[in-house]
Amino acid sequence: MNPALESRLATIAMVATFLAGAALPAQASFTTFGAACLQGQAIGAANLPHLGQPFGVRYSGLIGNSFIGSSSQIASPFLIVGLSNTQAGSTPLPFTLPAAITGGATNCAVGVSPDATLALSPNAPFPFTLNLAMPSDPAFVGLALHLQWFTVVQRSIVGGPSTVHIVTSDAATAVIGP
Numbered sequence: 001m002n003p004a005l006e007s008r009l010a011t012i013a014m015v016a017t018f019l020a021g022a023a024l025p026a027q028a029s030f031t032t033f034g035a036a037c038l039q040g041q042a043i044g045a046a047n048l049p050h051l052g053q054p055f056g057v058r059y060s061g062l063i064g065n066s067f068i069g070s071s072s073q074i075a076s077p078f079l080i081v082g083l084s085n086t087q088a089g090s091t092p093l094p095f096t097l098p099a100a101i102t103g104g105a106t107n108c109a110v111g112v113s114p115d116a117t118l119a120l121s122p123n124a125p126f127p128f129t130l131n132l133a134m135p136s137d138p139a140f141v142g143l144a145l146h147l148q149w150f151t152v153v154q155r156s157i158v159g160g161p162s163t164v165h166i167v168t169s170d171a172a173t174a175v176i177g178p
Helices: 003-021
Strands: 029-033 042-045 054-060 064-068 071-082 116-119 129-133 144-157 162-175
Touching: 029 042, 042 144, 042 162, 054 071, 054 162
Parallel strands: none
Antiparallel strands: 029 162, 042 054, 054 129, 064 071, 071 116, 071 144, 144 162
């Protein structure tokens, strides 16, 4: 083999080995997973999470107060923020909530560890978005936040019983980018 060509190939091999081992900075991303247990319950992103910028997490689903005849419904959404989507304490994720908790809705799954809970105001303007402050420290680039909406729904009939149940949205993983 030609010595000049052999030298170039060796250099290319060294550069390729170096680049393969070098960590590239994480890019901001937002990816959904799982499924909502009620049609219309959904999580979304107003923008991607970047250092030092607000990150908007969107909510679609039941919210606020509604009155129909002699019955009323109050729906209060909460954003669950977790650092895992595989384990919550000693409990493997996802796990399905029992029908007694979901008011009969099926396949209501918990897909993220409940490390923080944030409430969305029932009077929030549409589109329903909860803005999270992203840290500005570069050490947080690549941090994955797992997110899911839980909605507590209280239904009552005047002079009758009141029920409370929880429904879930699909879940998402947001990776903080530079």
